[in-house]
Amino acid sequence: MRRRFKLNIDHNSEFGLDLAPLLAVMVKLIPVLLISAAFVQMMIIETDLPQVVQEAIKQQANNANAAHITLEVDKKEGIKIIVNKQGQEKVDVISNLNEQFNYAALYSKLVEIKQAHPEVFKIDLSPDADVAYKDLVLIMDQARKSRSNDIKFKFTDTKTGTEATTDYMFPEVVFSNVMDG
Amino acid sequence: MPRSRYEVPIKKNQSFNLNITSMTDIFTILLVFLLQSYAASEVQIDMVEGLRLPSSSTDKNPIEGVKLSISPTELKFDQVVLAKVQNNQIEQSAIDPRDSNFIQPLFDELKKFNAANEKLAKTGKVLLQADQELPFATLRKVMYTASMAGFPNLKLVTTVGN
Numbered sequence: 001m002r003r004r005f006k007l008n009i010d011h012n013s014e015f016g017l018d019l020a021p022l023l024a025v026m027v028k029l030i031p032v033l034l035i036s037a038a039f040v041q042m043m044i045i046e047t048d049l050p051q052v053v054q055e056a057i058k059q060q061a062n063n064a065n066a067a068h069i070t071l072e073v074d075k076k077e078g079i080k081i082i083v084n085k086q087g088q089e090k091v092d093v094i095s096n097l098n099e100q101f102n103y104a105a106l107y108s109k110l111v112e113i114k115q116a117h118p119e120v121f122k123i124d125l126s127p128d129a130d131v132a133y134k135d136l137v138l139i140m141d142q143a144r145k146s147r148s149n150d151i152k153f154k155f156t157d158t159k160t161g162t163e164a165t166t167d168y169m170f171p172e173v174v175f176s177n178v179m180d181g
Numbered sequence: 182m183p184r185s186r187y188e189v190p191i192k193k194n195q196s197f198n199l200n201i202t203s204m205t206d207i208f209t210i211l212l213v214f215l216l217q218s219y220a221a222s223e224v225q226i227d228m229v230e231g232l233r234l235p236s237s238s239t240d241k242n243p244i245e246g247v248k249l250s251i252s253p254t255e256l257k258f259d260q261v262v263l264a265k266v267q268n269n270q271i272e273q274s275a276i277d278p279r280d281s282n283f284i285q286p287l288f289d290e291l292k293k294f295n296a297a298n299e300k301l302a303k304t305g306k307v308l309l310q311a312d313q314e315l316p317f318a319t320l321r322k323v324m325y326t327a328s329m330a331g332f333p334n335l336k337l338v339t340t341v342g343n
Contacts, residue, residue: 016198019205026208033215129318133311134235137339141238175335178324 067117070176073127073139079106083113101135107142111151114169118153121168124176143170226308226338229257235313236342246306246336247294249287251323253312258290269315271322282325291330306334 067085074080079094079101094106114120123143127136145167146152152165226243232252250257256264256271263286264275277283295302307327311320324335 019201023201023205023208026205026212030208030211030215033212037215127317129316129321131317132313133315133317133320134313136317137235137237137313137337144239175321175324178321178328 063119067120068124069113069117069120069122069170070124070126071139071143073101073125073131073136075128075130078102079139081109081113083117085117101139103138103142106139107147110143110169111146114146114153118155121170122172122174123170124174126177127175140173143173145169145171226310227260229255229310232310232312233314234310234338234340237337237339238342239339243308243338244306244336245301246304246308246334247291247301247327247332248308248310249323249327250310251312251315251319253314256284256287256323258287258294261290263287263290266319269319271319276322282322283329284322284326287323287326288330291327291332295331302331304334305332306336307332308336308338310338 065086067083070082070084072080072082076096077093078096081092081094083090083092092109094102094109096102097105125136125139146169149167152167153169154163154165156162157164226248229250229252231254232250248259251266253269254266255262256266256275264284265272271284275284275286277285309320309323311323327333327335
C-alpha cells in the first residue's frame with residue numbers, strides 16, 4: 001500500500017514581498033501628478049443658484065413693487081446702502097473703521113435689510129473709481145449668503161406656491177455704473 | 182617593533198538587500214495626497230505672472246468662457262498681450278480717444294473671437310482674472326468693452342479664502 005504524500009507546510013515561515021515593481025510605478029506616477037497638480041485652487045464668483053432661488057429672482061424682475069437696493073462704495077466715506085421701495089428711499093451709511101471698510105457692520109445691515117425684504121435677491125453695486133478690486137470682492141462676499149445656520153430667509157416658491165427658506169441673501173450683483181459715461 | 186595596523190575586512194563582491202518598505206509607505210501617502218488634490222475643475226485656468234487674485238468665500242468651480250486677465254503690467258486675452266498697464270492704468274494708446282472706457286484692442290480681439298467661436302460667444306461669458314490691487318476704474322474699462330463686444334456675463338476668478 002502506497003503512503004499518501006503529505007505536503008509539509010511550515011506555518012511560521014516568512015517570505016519577502018518584492019515591492020520594487022510597485023515602487024517603480026509610484027516613482028513614475030508621482031512626478032506626473034506633481035506636474036499637473038493645482039496647488040492654488042481657483043474659484044469664480046457667479047450667480048448659478050438653486051432652481052427655486054433662480055425662479056424667485058425672475059419673479060423679482062417682474063415685480064415692480066420689489067425694493068431696489070444699491071450699494072454706493074466710496075473709499076473715504078464708506079458704504080452707502082440705498083433701499084428704494086415704491087419711490088420711498090431709505091439711506092444707511094456704513095462708515096469706515098480705521099480707514100477700512102467695516103465689513104462686519106455691512107453684513108449685519110444687509111441681514112437686516114434682507115429680513116425686511118426677503119423677496120429681493122439682487123443688489124446694484126456702484127463703486128467709486130479708486131476702490132480696489134479686493135474690497136469689491138469682500139463686499140460681494142458679505143452680501144452673498146448668511147453665515148449663520150440660524151439665519152434663514154423665507155420666500156415663496158413661485159411654482160408650488162409654498163414657503164421656502166434659503167441662506168442666500170443677495171447673490172446677484174450688478175455693477176450698475178459700468179455703462180455710465 | 183611597530184604595531185601592525187588593523188584592517189577592516191571588506192568583501193568587495195558582497196550583495197545586500199535594501200529595505201524599501203518604508204519608502205513605499207511614503208510614496209503611497211504622497212500618491213493619495215496628490216490624487217486627492219488633483220485638479221477637480223473641468224476648466225483649466227493658468228496663473229498669470231505677477232497677478233495676485235483676491236480671496237473669496239465663493240464655492241463655484243470655474244466654467245468655460247473667454248479668458249481675460251489684467252495684471253499690474255499687462256492686459257491679456259488668453260495668452261495674447263493686448264495692452265500694457267502702468268500705475269494700475271491701461272496705457273492711453275489702447276483707449277479710444279472718443280470714449281475713455283473703451284479699449285480698442287480688446288474689442289477687436291473679442292469681435293474676432295465672436296466670429297470664430299460662435300457657440301462659446303453666444304453664452305457671453307468672460308472669466309476675468311484681475312489683480313487684487315487694481316482700482317475699479319481699470320476693471321470698469323474691461324467690463325465696459327466686454328459688454329460692448331457681446332460678453333456681459335462676467336465671472337470673477339478668485340482664490341479660495343475665508
